[in-house]
Amino acid sequence: MAEMSVAASRRLKLRQLADEGDGRAERVLEVQEQPGHYFTVVQIGVNTVAILGGIVGEGAFTPHFSAALGLLLAPEQAQSLGFALSFAAITALFIVLADLVPKRLSMNEPERVALILIAPMLALCTLLRPLSWAFSRISEALIRLMGLPAARDNSITHADILALAEAGNLAGVVADAEQQIIENVFELDTRTVESVMTTRERIVFFGLDDEDALVRNRIAEEPHSTYLVCEGEIDQVVGYVDATDLFQRVLREEALRLRGSEGLIKKVLIVPDRITLSEVLLQFREKHEDFAVVVNEYSLVVGVITLNDVMSTVMGSLVASHDEEQIVRREDGSFLADGITPIPDVQxxxxxxxxxxxxQYDTLAGFLMVMLRRIPRRTDQVVWEGWRFEVVDVDSHRVDQVMITRLPAPP
Structure with a gap:
């Protein structure tokens, strides 16, 4: 029980108990850091009890079994069978009382058992320290000889945190949405800005020389919080304007002319298309911006990204309405997905x-292009991992809608 409870105790739970003033939890944490002497004393005790149990049990049980069997069998046969029955009884008792029951108790409530047993076990460690020191040195020498680490690795990775979140979700402690947020946070280091940006063909921008009426109509038809400003074409980026600044001019009955307007056009943040979402968040914080233009290696604009785009990725379905979801599950179990749906969402x-x-790709459309080795056309299909991806709508060479259907299992 002492060994299993210390090994199975969660460090986070023990640290919480220690911070609340429980000194026993602090001692258990110290044992987890350096468990050599502790486990050595446990093994000394377990093996001593096992050997003594066998000796004492054989002397205690064999005569009774032999005497009972002597009523039916010859003395030699009764003695041999009595010894076998004694061995079986002692083995069964040890399996149940010295193995299964203690391990079950220790695994069910490891922290509680460890806190109860830590004081008497540390007393035994002090008493048997010379003997445990000798055994520990021999064990560590053999471990190093095999090229294995002698100390426990207590580092916690993002995979450990995700596993804890999943376990909490299965136990009902962590809600589905909360688990999804935790997974999304760790995806910020792997997903690129291309997976969440507004693509080039969907960007609403103004030209420096656009007339007042054109600017007003574009705002009315496609309302946004931020608009890109370009010199003629979209790849000649000048800056951006906030919708609030434009509305203030409307309220003051001023003309919405961009060229020569002092302070209206702001300097825009330019980021490469291969950086991750966590990296663009860092640049937003350093530059005190929440809007950036994404360019490729040829300095061509491929999209724009806002702080709201990144946070929507983290929050997932908590902030996205059903109409805004890029992949929607249908009643028959199939999925209807936008071509620009990020691969992590499809996955x-x-x-x-x-x-x-x-x-080689970040979106569902990119996946289809790589698999087909050409621009997808309507009714094109790709089969992967038991799913059929069928292109149902294409708009100017852009994959607009994809039907994803589960294939029947092969016989």
Missing amino acids: RALEVEAWPHAG
């Missing part, structure tokens, strides 16, 4: 871990 919906040619 999560379909529960498909491995994707072919990973790293």
Whole structure:
């Protein structure tokens, strides 16, 4: 019980108890850091009890079994069978009382058991320290000889945190939405800005020489909080304007002319298209901005990204309405997805871990292009991991809608 409870105790729970003033939890944490002497004393005790139990049990049980069997069998046969029955009884008792029951108790409530046993076990460690020191040195020498680490690795990775969140979700402690947020946060280091940006063809921008009426009509038809300002074409970026600044001019009955307007056009943040969402968040914080233009290696504009785009990725379905979801599950179990749906979202919906040619694309449309080796056309299909991806709508060479259907299992 002492060994299993210390090994199974969660460090986070013990640290919480220690911070609340429980000195026993602090001692358990110290043992977890340096468990050599502790486990050595446990093994000394377990093996001593096992050997003594066998000796004492054989002397205690064998005569009774032999005497009972002597009523039916010859003395030699009764003695041999009595010894065998004694051995079986002692083995069964040890399996149940010295193995299964203690381990079950220790695994069910490891922290509680460890706190109860830590004081008497540390007393035994002090008493048997010379003997445990000798055994520990021999064990560590053999471990190093095999090229294995002698100390426990207590580092916590993001995979450990995700596993804890999943376990909490299965136990009902962590809600589905909360688990999804935790997973989304760790995806910020792997997802690029291309997976969440507004693509080039959807950008609403103003030209420096646009007339007042054109600016007003564009704002009315496509309302946004921020508008890109360009010199003629979209790749000649000048800056951006806030919708609030434009509305203030409207309220003051001033003309909405961009060229020569002092302080109206702001300097825009330019970021490369291959950086991750966590990196663009860092740049937003350093530059005190919440809007950036995404360019490729040829300095061509491929999209724009805002702080709200990144936070919507983290919050997921908590902030996105059903109409805004890029991948929607239908009643028959199939999915209807936008071509620009990020692959992590598709992976999560379909529960498909491995994707072919990973790293060559970020969206569902990119996946289809890589698999087909050409621009997808309507009715094109790709089959992968038991799912059929069928292009149902294409708009000017852009994959607009994709139907994802589960294929029947092969016989």
